[in-house]
Amino acid sequence: xxxxxxxxSSIRVGVIGGGQLARMMVPPATHLGxxxxxxxxxxxxxxxxxADAVGDYRDPETVYAFADTVDVVTFDHEHVPQEIxxxxxxRGKAVHPRPGALQxxxxxxxxxxKLEELGVPVPSWAxxxxxxxxxxxxxxxGGRAVVKTARGGYDGKGVRLVSDASxxxxxxxxxxxxxxxxxxxxxxxxxxxxxxxxxxxxxxxxETRTWPVVETIQRDGVCAxxxxxxxxxxxxxxxxxxxxxxxxxxxVGVTGVLAVEMFEARDGRVLVNELAMRPHNxxxxxxxxxxxxxxxxxxxxxxxxxxxxxxMTAPAAVMVNVLGGPVEGPMPVRYAAALAAHPRAKFHxxxxxxxxxxxxxxxxxxxxxxxxxxxxxQAAADEFN
Numbered sequence: 001x002x003x004x005x006x007x008x009s010s011i012r013v014g015v016i017g018g019g020q021l022a023r024m025m026v027p028p029a030t031h032l033g034x035x036x037x038x039x040x041x042x043x044x045x046x047x048x049x050x051a052d053a054v055g056d057y058r059d060p061e062t063v064y065a066f067a068d069t070v071d072v073v074t075f076d077h078e079h080v081p082q083e084i085x086x087x088x089x090x091r092g093k094a095v096h097p098r099p100g101a102l103q104x105x106x107x108x109x110x111x112x113x114k115l116e117e118l119g120v121p122v123p124s125w126a127x128x129x130x131x132x133x134x135x136x137x138x139x140x141x142g143g144r145a146v147v148k149t150a151r152g153g154y155d156g157k158g159v160r161l162v163s164d165a166s167x168x169x170x171x172x173x174x175x176x177x178x179x180x181x182x183x184x185x186x187x188x189x190x191x192x193x194x195x196x197x198x199x200x201x202x203x204x205x206x207e208t209r210t211w212p213v214v215e216t217i218q219r220d221g222v223c224a225x226x227x228x229x230x231x232x233x234x235x236x237x238x239x240x241x242x243x244x245x246x247x248x249x250x251x252v253g254v255t256g257v258l259a260v261e262m263f264e265a266r267d268g269r270v271l272v273n274e275l276a277m278r279p280h281n282x283x284x285x286x287x288x289x290x291x292x293x294x295x296x297x298x299x300x301x302x303x304x305x306x307x308x309x310x311x312m313t314a315p316a317a318v319m320v321n322v323l324g325g326p327v328e329g330p331m332p333v334r335y336a337a338a339l340a341a342h343p344r345a346k347f348h349x350x351x352x353x354x355x356x357x358x359x360x361x362x363x364x365x366x367x368x369x370x371x372x373x374x375x376x377x378q379a380a381a382d383e384f385n
Contacts, residue, residue: 011303012037014066016057017076018045020350020359021279021295024287026050028296034303038076039066046350047076060084067093074256074302075278078105079152096204096255096302097277104252105277108185109150115272118251120244122272123190123263127183130172131165137186138165147171148185159221161189190271192263196230196237197282198245200258201297201307208249209297209307211290213241216261216282219323222357223281225378226319228289228312231370240270248275257298259283281321281359286310288346288364289317314366318374320381322361324354338383345380360384 011034015022018040026049029036039062040051052069055062057080064087067073072094085099097105104111109127116122124141127150128134138145147168149158160168168184175182195218199211212229230238245260252258252275259280263271283294292300292308300307338347342365349361361384365377 011035011072012070013299013302014039014070014073015047015050015076016063016066016073016080017041018047018051018054019076020046020352022047022050022076023350024279024284024295024348025299028293029299032296032299032303032305034299035070036299037066037070039063046352048351058084060087064088064091067091072096072302074298075102078102078277082106094302097258098253098255101252101254102277105275107150108148108274109183111275112185114252115248118247120247120251120272121269124188126186128186129183131169134162134165134168134184134186138163141188144189146187146189148187150182150185157221190263190273191266192271193266194230194264195273196241196262196264196270197226197280198241198260198262199280199283199286199294200245200249200254200260201256201294201301201310202249202254202258203301203307204255204304206250207307208246209292209310210242210245211283211286211294211310212312213238214282214285220357222321222323222359224321224323225374226282226285227370227374228285228317228319237264237270244270244272248272256301257283257294284348284362285317285319285364287348289313289319289366315368316370316373317364317366318370318377319362319364320377321359322363322381322384324356324358324360324385334383338380341383342376342380345376347380 013036015038018038022038023046036050037052038047038050039053053066063084067088074096088095104114112125126137144163147160147162195216197214197216202208215227215230216223217225248260249258254277257279259276261274279294279298286293291311346364352360354360363377363381365373367373
């Protein structure tokens with residue numbers, strides 16, 4: 001693996017992917033004295049101000065040329081092919097998280113296998129190759145199952161709740177036509193009371209920091225609200241979530257920020273649902289709600305700098321995503337009214353064209369009382385709907 005130089009002020013971090021996560025890395029990079037460059041997929045991306053290059057992250061030569069301009073490569077998403085990342089390491093480039101860790105966020109079947117190897121609790125699951133195998137799984141799990149594509153799904157995409165194997169026939173057909181082949185992931189339908197997320201940051205030296213466990217509230221498969229810290233929780237549940245996060249971070253050798261998304265099941269189990277090896281929607285609250293935000297911490301970690309304090313800045317923080325934005329005109333046209341009506345709220349625009357269900361920004365409010373803070377954050381976000 002490539003090593004960074006000792007002159008920390010000269011480090012330039014290259015982020016592959018031009019979305020809002022890359023966009024939100026720019027301010028802390030400036031504050032830390034780090035250079036930052038972005039390889040964006042298209043012109044006019046959310047992170048356009050830092051986009052030094054535009055190109056296809058699946059094209060090896062495009063990625064290699066971009067990597068030559070930076071000291072360390074990290075990511076706005078997990079979709080860069082493994083063979084490209086492995087070649088970067090062979091060329092001596094520092095890549096964080098490393099390909100050997102990132103593969104477990106890229107492939108859900110590999111993830112389930114690794115989590116079981118680590119002794120981490122997960123829903124009952126199986127890799128299924130065809131409708132016959134899926135039917136057997138459905139029959140063995142109460143007549144319903146959650147089916148996921150092994151690669152590429154996010155924000156509810158690539159996930160279906162089914163009661164008959166024929167409901168994913170198109171996915172099996174696509175796999176049969178793909179030269180790489182593969183399986184779908186079938187999982188039990190977990191009866192859960194809520195969803196939790198544990199964020200962990202880890203640097204190459206092994207130093208780790210965690211944020212408080214948060215509760216995430218989904219709408220149509222997309223994160224809509226994050227409550228920090230998770231309210232009215234059994235301390236044992238929070239301890240278990242924190243333990244799981246630490247085990248996963250160490251077990252896969254992640255560098256940077258890791259989000260471990262979990263179910264708090266009705267029967268008392270805490271089960272891992274998904275992993276993300278980058279800053280995550282469940283950690284956006286940390287920009288205002290933590291001494292060190294997940295974006296600053298991710299940069300510290302990938303540059304192998306000492307990690308920052310993750311204590312909360314107030315007893316409660318609530319983040320509400322702006323999903324869709326105004327029907328007409330760009331979101332910023334409503335800023336004046338929103339800022340006047342909600343002076344305690346912090347507004348974050350992703351500079352994206354509004355469309356139904358799309359994450360175009362978020363709002364965060366901090367304060368003493370969770371319910372008061374939640375109402376204020378929701379009211380501020382509603383200014384853009």
